[in-house]
Amino acid sequence: MVTGAGRRGQSNEPFMMPKHKNYSAKSDEEQIAKLVTKARLTGTHDRFFGKRQWTRYQLGLRLEVTTGSGKSEDTWAATMHNVSGGGFGFWSKRPLNEYDQIFIREWPETTPTEWLPACVTHCSTGIQGYLIGARFENPCPPGNQWELNTPIAVAERTREVEAKAEALSLSDSSLRVKCAFAVSSIACVSAGAMACVNLFIPHDSPGWWVAMLGVLVCMCALGAVFGSLMFGREARFLSAFRSALVRMVVRGHSHPEIEPAPTRELIALRQALLDLGERWQTREEDERMQRRRLEELSQMKSNILSIVSHDLRTPLTSILLYAEMLKEDLDGLERDDQHHFLEIIAGECNRLSRLVDDLLEVQRLESDRGRWNIRRQDLSGTIRACAQVFEALAASKSIALIVDVPPTLPPTEADADKISQVVSNLLSNAIKYTPVNGIVRISAEARNSNLLLRVTDTGTGIPREKWDQLFDRFSQLGDPNVAQIEGFGLGLYIVKRIVECHGGVAWLDSEVGKGSEFSVSLPIRPHEVLQTRDHTKPPSAGRVLICDPDPELAALLAQTLRWADFDARVCHSGGRLLSLLQNGDIDVVVIEVLLPDMDAQDVLAALNSFTGRKFRVIVHSYADGHSGYSWDDVDMFLQRPVSKENLVQAVREVVQRFRGTSKQIVLVSDGNGHYLELLTQLAQAGHATDQVDSLSVAAERVRRGTVDAVLIAESALAKGWQSFIGLFPNLTKCPNVFVLCESIRKQERCLADQYRVTPLLYRPGLEDGVIVAVTGAGTAVESVP
């Protein structure tokens, strides 16, 4: 899977397979070649450690690796360090773990004496490696040259280990000096010994000779030993001693103080890989979402077709049926029947024509090709005239139609024809759904700067969950086999569309069993002539879902947000809110938690524990901070009443945060130190900052996943790292914890490496570095609940 055939200074072609004539393991070569072709290089750079140039190959995320048998394939991520001049491949019998690393302990005999470290993250036991590349003609026995290890810092440790090994071994020059020293000391000792012998033992006694002989023998033995050290096998002996020592040191067996810990570089690499993985995941998720959306659209399309075809065919059936009967047996029918049949045919034709008109109207409204005739005019006459048309229909059902429209209304900028269509649609609906002997009332009044039009009925009423759906296009989409309402369900959609094009809002309030009230609010002087807006382009500022039990307030909030270019939807109950959120296409929820169907606490709990939550929550409520509810879990709390501008500002801020341009940062500080300037600058950089005084509060926020980065003031860690570890037990994977230090000493670095937090140099005036680091950090802190 991995090869680094680049020679020193030739790292631009690192993945060329080396060509060797004396390639001994043909099958291995084939296998490795297969692996190699699947590896992708994402970046290389050269680096010097000591005198040696290292070429680092960072490999792509998706490496397909054939396992030993060559049959199955595992996928994992790999990063490796490779010394120049060679390359290697390996394969695994199982997927790799996150912190596993692999290194080469020893090259074969023909390679330089330095051992070659290689580190592959995401490796684990079960890996066998084969060397390929420059020295493949003399491969080591399998299982010998590779060794698996517990995490060990390779790159930086190399020098350290080598230095220790160096200190423990003897170089040639020092060996000579030491030998000379040894020879001279042997000479001195022997001279001294001879002098002593001369002094204490008489010359002519046999003991003198014996003592002299002993001294000479000792001298010769010492000389022989040091001589052999200088010229013979001692070098090999020392070298073996040294490499054994190195092995022990590297494996950490005999030197526990070199407890392996990933280097900062490795952490960065690992983070890069994790980021890459996250991006992949996000993309896959997006694609999945897109697919689902398309499937939904396709389903919707077929439902619409089904409804349209049903609604067009039904009147056609009647027409054909009666026309045929008339044709077949005109004379056999009574005159009354003939009339009746013709009436039915005419009525059905009208119905067909109305349906087609509705469809065309929707088409016109959506494509903005409709002709608008906006004039400043008193609409009271239009409304009354329109209501008059329905008097006959109401009378036929014994419904009292009450018209409560003052003789004059303030002149309003509107298209009278369109407004009369609004009134007609509302009235015909009201009469259709009101049982015999009911009451339908239409009223109009000027309120503030709006014209408020209301149609109230004593019909069956509409459950709260359906309020918002009713204004949707083809709103009667339900079970396609079950017809619900005559018509396509386009009437209210047309109302909503026309009203919105006038810059107004439409909403409904209803009680099941008692009746409904449809309201339309038209601005007397439109804030903006909305029909000129391009409706084909969806608003882009963000998708907001407003949940408010009061339909009027919800409609007005939605209007405000739409003017600010948000895509705003409304709903009026907790149940409907949760079902709408399932679609996953909402950025921000603006919610009044005091809902009729759910307890505030339950709503908040449901929102917080929402699976795959991707939206932010703004609570916009009359409930205040003392009402016993906790707003800690929500992204923002707005105490009502809030001005329109503030609401829009709040939503915009939260949307920005959602989109990742801004990060949620928590600073943990015990109050000592100067962090005010830092917080100000972070806020200016568009981040949302928050200062807490204890680690436990920050840890809790991280656990909830509402934090992108944690900054910890050094002084807040005074109680020791243990408390930190205790609080962040699941943060071994979290790179976005920064410790602000006045100076980064070795201890900080070491601890930081161990606990995978990043020390940042910070003093007043050094804010920029912190901002850059925080901005570059990945999105939401990973945490395991």
Next chain:
Amino acid sequence: MKQILVVDDEPHILEGLRHLLRTPERQIAVAGSAKEALILIAKHLPDLLITDVMMPEMSGLDLVSELRADARTRHLPVIILTAKGQAQDATMAQEVWGATVMAKPFQPRKLRELVEYSLAQNTCTPQESK
């Protein structure tokens, strides 16, 4: 005297069918919904059922499936009138339940022929339990 039950939520169609299928030797009952039809069938088993598919509350297909689940009505001849564009469900009804499916809008003459044919079949094979 043959009995035909017609089920549709459109009063005009009910009325039209009543006119269309009326002969001296037939009795035609109408129901505005599937629920109503079930009640009528429970009271008196007709010789032929003609039903629409898309109706409020309970669809024509649900009605037929319910009838087929009951031993008494298992062999009741059924004509399904469907106004739906896609006739997959209706095809299913045809294959599984042995119902005859006719698409709306239909030629009245054809329906009349089909009704005559179904009633004649029913007479030839008096197998259903009365």
